[in-house]
Amino acid sequence: MSKPPIISITNLKKHFKVYKKKPGLWGSIQSLWHREYEVVKAVDGISFDIAEGEIVGFIGMNGAGKTTTLKMLSGLLYPTEGQPSVLGYNPWERKASFQKQFALVMGQKNQLWWDLPAVETFYLNKAIYEIPDEQFEKTLKKLVKLLDVEDIIRIQVRKLSLGQRMKCELIAALLHNPKVLFLDEPTIGLDVVMQKTLRDFIKAYNKEFGATIILTSHYMDDVKELCERAIIIDHGKKIFDGKLQDIIDKYARNKKLSLVFSEPVTKKDLQAFGDLKEFSDDGSHYTATLLVARKKATAVAAQVLSKFPVVDVTIEEPPIEAIIREVFSKEGS
Amino acid sequence: MKKYWHLFWHFRKVDFMRMMEYRTDFVFWLIVSLMWTAFNYFFFFLIFGTTESVAGWSHQELVIVLSFFTMIDALTWSVFYANMTQYTQSVFSGELSKYLLQPVSTIFLLTTQRMSYNNIPRFLIGLIVLVITAVKMDISVSMMELALIVVLFICGAVFIYSGWFILATLSLWVDKLQNINDIMPGFRRVYQIPRQVFTGVTALTFTFIFPLGLITSLPSEILTGKNPPVLLILYFIVATTCLALTARAFFKYSIKQYSSVGG
Amino acid sequence: MFIRSLQFRTELVIYVLLDILPFFVLFFVWQAAFSGKTEINSFTLPQITQYYFLVMIIERVTSTYFENWRATEIREGKIDYFLTRPFSYINDVFSKDVGGKLVSLAISLPGLAVAFFLISLVLPVAPLSVAPHQIFIFIFFMITGYLIQFMIALWIVLLTFWFEGSSGLEHFKWISVSLFSGAMIPTTFMPTWIQSVYQFLPLKYIFAVPITYLQGTLSLTPGMFLELAIALLCMFGITRVFWHYALYQYSSAGG
Numbered sequence: 001m002s003k004p005p006i007i008s009i010t011n012l013k014k015h016f017k018v019y020k021k022k023p024g025l026w027g028s029i030q031s032l033w034h035r036e037y038e039v040v041k042a043v044d045g046i047s048f049d050i051a052e053g054e055i056v057g058f059i060g061m062n063g064a065g066k067t068t069t070l071k072m073l074s075g076l077l078y079p080t081e082g083q084p085s086v087l088g089y090n091p092w093e094r095k096a097s098f099q100k101q102f103a104l105v106m107g108q109k110n111q112l113w114w115d116l117p118a119v120e121t122f123y124l125n126k127a128i129y130e131i132p133d134e135q136f137e138k139t140l141k142k143l144v145k146l147l148d149v150e151d152i153i154r155i156q157v158r159k160l161s162l163g164q165r166m167k168c169e170l171i172a173a174l175l176h177n178p179k180v181l182f183l184d185e186p187t188i189g190l191d192v193v194m195q196k197t198l199r200d201f202i203k204a205y206n207k208e209f210g211a212t213i214i215l216t217s218h219y220m221d222d223v224k225e226l227c228e229r230a231i232i233i234d235h236g237k238k239i240f241d242g243k244l245q246d247i248i249d250k251y252a253r254n255k256k257l258s259l260v261f262s263e264p265v266t267k268k269d270l271q272a273f274g275d276l277k278e279f280s281d282d283g284s285h286y287t288a289t290l291l292v293a294r295k296k297a298t299a300v301a302a303q304v305l306s307k308f309p310v311v312d313v314t315i316e317e318p319p320i321e322a323i324i325r326e327v328f329s330k331e332g333s
Numbered sequence: 334m335k336k337y338w339h340l341f342w343h344f345r346k347v348d349f350m351r352m353m354e355y356r357t358d359f360v361f362w363l364i365v366s367l368m369w370t371a372f373n374y375f376f377f378f379l380i381f382g383t384t385e386s387v388a389g390w391s392h393q394e395l396v397i398v399l400s401f402f403t404m405i406d407a408l409t410w411s412v413f414y415a416n417m418t419q420y421t422q423s424v425f426s427g428e429l430s431k432y433l434l435q436p437v438s439t440i441f442l443l444t445t446q447r448m449s450y451n452n453i454p455r456f457l458i459g460l461i462v463l464v465i466t467a468v469k470m471d472i473s474v475s476m477m478e479l480a481l482i483v484v485l486f487i488c489g490a491v492f493i494y495s496g497w498f499i500l501a502t503l504s505l506w507v508d509k510l511q512n513i514n515d516i517m518p519g520f521r522r523v524y525q526i527p528r529q530v531f532t533g534v535t536a537l538t539f540t541f542i543f544p545l546g547l548i549t550s551l552p553s554e555i556l557t558g559k560n561p562p563v564l565l566i567l568y569f570i571v572a573t574t575c576l577a578l579t580a581r582a583f584f585k586y587s588i589k590q591y592s593s594v595g596g
Numbered sequence: 597m598f599i600r601s602l603q604f605r606t607e608l609v610i611y612v613l614l615d616i617l618p619f620f621v622l623f624f625v626w627q628a629a630f631s632g633k634t635e636i637n638s639f640t641l642p643q644i645t646q647y648y649f650l651v652m653i654i655e656r657v658t659s660t661y662f663e664n665w666r667a668t669e670i671r672e673g674k675i676d677y678f679l680t681r682p683f684s685y686i687n688d689v690f691s692k693d694v695g696g697k698l699v700s701l702a703i704s705l706p707g708l709a710v711a712f713f714l715i716s717l718v719l720p721v722a723p724l725s726v727a728p729h730q731i732f733i734f735i736f737f738m739i740t741g742y743l744i745q746f747m748i749a750l751w752i753v754l755l756t757f758w759f760e761g762s763s764g765l766e767h768f769k770w771i772s773v774s775l776f777s778g779a780m781i782p783t784t785f786m787p788t789w790i791q792s793v794y795q796f797l798p799l800k801y802i803f804a805v806p807i808t809y810l811q812g813t814l815s816l817t818p819g820m821f822l823e824l825a826i827a828l829l830c831m832f833g834i835t836r837v838f839w840h841y842a843l844y845q846y847s848s849a850g851g
Contacts, residue, residue: 076430078589096436104434111431113347115354120347127343128437130336365767372771379785380629383636388628512610519614522621530628535620 004088005049006180006212007073012082014043014068014236042068043079044236050214052179055206057227057244058216065236066216067106070182073214074104086180100129103178107185110165111172112157118168119153122175129176136175143171146201163194170198174205181205181213187222199225220317255297259304260312261286269308273300340437341445352450362451366410370403370455373525374462388529394557395527396466401486401549402525403459408490409518411452417497417514419447421504424591433588440584444494472556482552485566488573489524489548493517495576498584505587524548540565544572611700612707616715619652623719637784642722643811644782649712649721650807651779656704658742658802660749662693663766667756686750686839693746726810733816734806740824741802745773747831750838757842778804798827 017037043065050056058066071077073084075091075098084091089098105111112121126136144150147167152160157168166186174181183202187195203226206213217223223230223244230247232240240247257274264286270276278289292300301315352359374396381387381395390398420443423429432442474482497517504513523539528546531539539546547569554561623645630641639647666689669675675685715721726734752765774780775790777799783791794800801824808814 071430074434076433094433099434099436109428109431115351116347120350124343124347127336127340128435130436361764365764368767368771372774376780379781380625383785384629384631384633387625388631512614515614516610519617522618526621526625530624532624532627535624 006052007050007086009084010047012046013080015080016040041236046238053210055213055227057223057230060233064233102180103173104182105173107188114158117154121172125175163190181211183215254291256316257290258314259288262309262311366452366455390527393470398527398549398553400459400463404456407452407456411449415447415449417501420501424504482555485552492573495580498580502584502587505591612704642720646722657738658745660745663749663752666753670756737806754838754842757845777802
């Protein structure tokens with residue numbers, strides 16, 4: 001049954017030398033003859049295997065090492081240690097046959113030529129990736145339809161909104177039908193509607209073309225909707241690798257109930273319903289925050305609403321940072 | 334190979350579209366480049382006007398040197414400058430990764446991606462003046478000599494480009510250097526004039542150590558029948574080849590050390 | 597601002613080298629032109645070398661390089677910050693340029709002085725025997741020369757308020773200044789029609805006048821100073837008017 005994994009890394013490391021400069025005028029003068037540096041361990045021993053067709057989410061805070069890992073898998077960075085293998089290739093060798101089979105999309109960087117219509121970049125990519133005419137037309141049509149961009153691909157890229165640009169970026173990246181897709185913060189800066197559109201698209205693409213996808217994101221929703229499997233990376237190390245549902249069940253145990261009351265209530269009464277995190281009573285405003293077990297959250301909310309003079313209630317997921325913090329604190333202890 | 338040919342012309346098409354997009358820009362720079370061409374000819378006209386011959390070159394022969402210079406200079410500003418600026422900018426902005434990901438030789442992409450059509454008129458003027466002067470002087474060259482002239486001209490262009498490429502690749506090592514792209518153009522003066530103008534140590538420097546002085550001189554000397562030493566010609570061709578190979582090797586080595594910004 | 601200038605140390609070294617190179621090459625050209633002669637147009641080779649060396653120094657002190665990026669700044673609408681403050685944009689351009697210039701000069705002028713010394717060992721340069729008061733006058737002309745160049749550069753920048761593609765206009769400035777100021781070649785070498793244009797424009801006060809004065813071939817008259825003063829005042833007046841209309845254009849176009 002075992003097909004070899006499409007992506008495989010063992011003990012991957014990337015250490016950077018970063019030069020430090022003392023601030024101010026004197027620091028600049030000093031830097032003329034002496035520069036201090038420190039070693040930043042961006043990636044410090046990560047290992048995992050990914051099978052064909054999987055969608056995996058990389059979760060981690062800024063600077064955790066997600067993008068660096070992706071760059072090593074793309075062949076952009078030369079690993080300090082460890083040999084990644086993608087589609088059987090060593091990405092660092094940057095063989096043309098390898099590059100034709102994968103795509104890297106970074107949310108903040110663009111591939112599209114700025115002052116020309118997106119469609120021109122598409123044709124350029126066709127030439128660069130040597131996509132046969134028929135396949136190109138077919139794929140282009142399909143992608144354009146899926147993303148609904150028919151009317152904007154002939155407009156200059158610089159005149160497009162961020163969301164429209166992102167859609168075109170995706171198309172440009174997918175024209176050559178890559179088997180492996182690395183998405184680095186693809187939904188950053190986009191509004192909620194656009195985020196959903198992109199998520200649906202990625203899901204559809206994976207289903208239709210069977211591409212293997214690694215996705216990094218700050219937004220829990222991205223990962224939740226798309227990835228069955230999640231890898232949490234912190235300070236260059238892999239903290240967790242497994243089903244996303246497991247993390248949520250295990251660590252995102254609580255939901256946060258934010259309550260606003262019209263009349264004063266007692267702490268004790270509230271504490272019967274959950275973990276009281278915040279409580280404020282200044283004579284005119286009465287608010288409280290309760291942490292309630294996930295599964296019971298809705299039920300508890302209903303009870304609180306009926307028992308207390310609640311004016312406003314919000315039920316929230318703890319943000320991903322909180323979940324990760326929980327995960328880390330568990331690992332730490 | 335076919336793919337690269339195809340891509341090259343695709344880029345030219347894109348350049349053309351861009352030029353049409355910014356039409357007024359194109360006309361403006363056309364005027365500017367013509368102005369500089371006239372300025373160059375005028376300047377040397379003023380100096381050479383004071384004397385019969387300069388370092389053994391007659392006025393008309395000097396015009397030939399200047400015309401070769403104009404053609405190479407046109408290439409410098411329309412091809413090299415645009416590319417190299419794009420190259421160093423993409424290094425500083427981290428966009429270089431875009432090129433590294435594509436299944437095409439990165440050096441090819443960096444070289445051919447962007448060329449400006451602004452200086453084509455300048456190139457043509459240089460060529461026309463060259464031909465007119467040659468006709469006026471009643472010059473006749475054999476096919477062999479003509480071929481050699483073309484080869485040497487191309488050599489000169491490759492030499493400048495390789496040197497420039499090496500300098501631009503330095504941007505992969507240094508944090509931020511604003512005028513790295515001004516260095517090569519700064520040396521243009523050296524080949525604006527025939528190499529015989531230089532004397533002493535300087536002559537040695539610009540003939541052997543940095544054979545910039547040969548770029549326009551050699552083709553001019555062949556054209557005007559001054560018969561430069563064959564050894565010198567060979568030396569120049571060899572030196573250019575070495576420089577080009579060094580540029581390539583240096584680039585590959587530098588890429589290894591390169592880490593994209595914003596990782 | 598100072599810190600940034602220090603970080604440009606390598607760039608400054610490059611700039612100095614790039615300055616010296618054309619001067620160097622030009623020497624050889626003139627040397628070849630002089631072969632067999634001791635004098636051309638009443639200049640000896642050492643005097644011509646000296647002329648161009650002085651051009652190089654004045655160039656370093658008076659040239660402006662901000663036209664391009666300031667124009668871009670305006671085009672991208674980044675000057676709103678200035679327009680809402682009581683500190684004039686022009687003052688900012690001026691003070692930043694002067695400040696940066698002082699730092700870069702502090703570093704490059706000594707370098708140039710060393711270069712001059714070394715060059716005079718290798719090339720025939722006429723020694724400069726000048727009285728201290730002459731040096732002061734020379735410096736005075738460099739300051740006024742800078743002001744002239746600054747104002748012209750400012751006009752180019754201000755044109756951005758009306759024209760999108762104003763970048764590159766500095767090329768016209770460079771060519772005009774080269775042609776009509778004596779920077780390209782001493783006046784006596786120029787054809788007569790250019791020499792007559794010389795008389796009209798104040799550009800000659802940037803290069804030709806101070807250099808030939810220092811070399812002893814020109815004696816200054818009060819009339820010249822008057823002419824220079826009038827020219828500066830007129831340019832200043834034009835700048836004010838220009839700026840006024842530029843602001844008007846900017847706000848009426850919605851910034």
